[in-house]
Structure formats: structure tokens, C-alpha cells
Amino acid sequence: MIEITGLPDDPWRFFFIFFVAGLAAVAAAKLYGLFFMRWKTPFRVGEAMNVNRAEVVEWANGKGYVSAGGELWRATSSDPLQPGDAVAVLSVNGLSLQVKKETR
Structure with missing residues (x-):
């Protein structure tokens, strides 16, 4: 064995x-x-995102969600917006965008 x-x-x-x-x-x-x-x-968050345009996905009472750079972002605006509107990104505040309605 x-x-x-x-x-x-x-x-x-x-x-x-x-x-x-x-x-x-x-x-x-x-x-x-x-x-x-x-x-x-690296992750592109905030100023590094470098996106100027977005599209409104959901909106109510001056805030909602926009699609920017292939991602869904929380956004605020003083302009009256509706889903489907094209918006310009004014600034990035952390994980939130300040947007305004784009005039065509």
C-alpha cells in the first residue's frame, strides 16, 4: 500500500x-x-461631466429629472418645463443640475 x-x-x-x-x-x-x-x-461627476444639453424626462413644481450624457439627473429650473423639452445646463451643483429651457 x-x-x-x-x-x-x-x-x-x-x-x-x-x-x-x-x-x-x-x-x-x-x-x-x-x-x-x-x-x-474615472467617474465623471459634477464639472467633469461636460454636458451642455439635456432633455426633460419628468417635471413638476420647478424640479424633476432630465436625461443628460446618457444619465438621469435631478434638476431644478425657474422656467415652466414639460417632459420632452430640450434644456440647457446652466450649472452643476453636486448631483443636481440647474437648467433653463432652450430657445430654438
């Missing part, structure tokens, strides 16, 4: 070794993500 040496005799020790190896693999994957995946395209 062939005897394999170096393996633990107790099954719980065998389980513990594989459990620790699994945790090490997950930790290595997390570290890879932290160091190498963060250099992808």
Missing part, C-alpha cells in the same frame, strides 16, 4: 488548510482589484 506523507491525519486539519487557502485566494483577488482595477476610466 502506498502511503502519502505530509497530509494531516485529522480531517479537521485538512479542512482548515483548504479554508485558509480559500481565504488567501479571496484576499489576493481583492488586492488585485484594489491596486489594478482602480485606474480604469
Whole structure:
């Protein structure tokens, strides 16, 4: 009979070794993500968004949602707007846009 040496005799020790190896693999994957995946395209929020035009999606009482740069943004305006109206982006305040109705 062939005897394999170096393996633990107790099954719980065998389980513990594989459990620790699994945790090490997950930790290595997390570290890879932290160091190498963060250099992808940065998020474009606020002034970096660089969008001048948008379209009203939902509007009521001077505020609502507009579609700008392929994203849905919260917006405010003093102009009376309706869904489908084209608007110009005046300013970006955090995650909210100040817009005005575009005259064509």
C-alpha cells in the first residue's frame, strides 16, 4: 500500500488548510482589484461631466429629472418645463443640475 506523507491525519486539519487557502485566494483577488482595477476610466461627476444639453424626462413644481450624457439627473429650473423639452445646463451643483429651457 502506498502511503502519502505530509497530509494531516485529522480531517479537521485538512479542512482548515483548504479554508485558509480559500481565504488567501479571496484576499489576493481583492488586492488585485484594489491596486489594478482602480485606474480604469474615472467617474465623471459634477464639472467633469461636460454636458451642455439635456432633455426633460419628468417635471413638476420647478424640479424633476432630465436625461443628460446618457444619465438621469435631478434638476431644478425657474422656467415652466414639460417632459420632452430640450434644456440647457446652466450649472452643476453636486448631483443636481440647474437648467433653463432652450430657445430654438
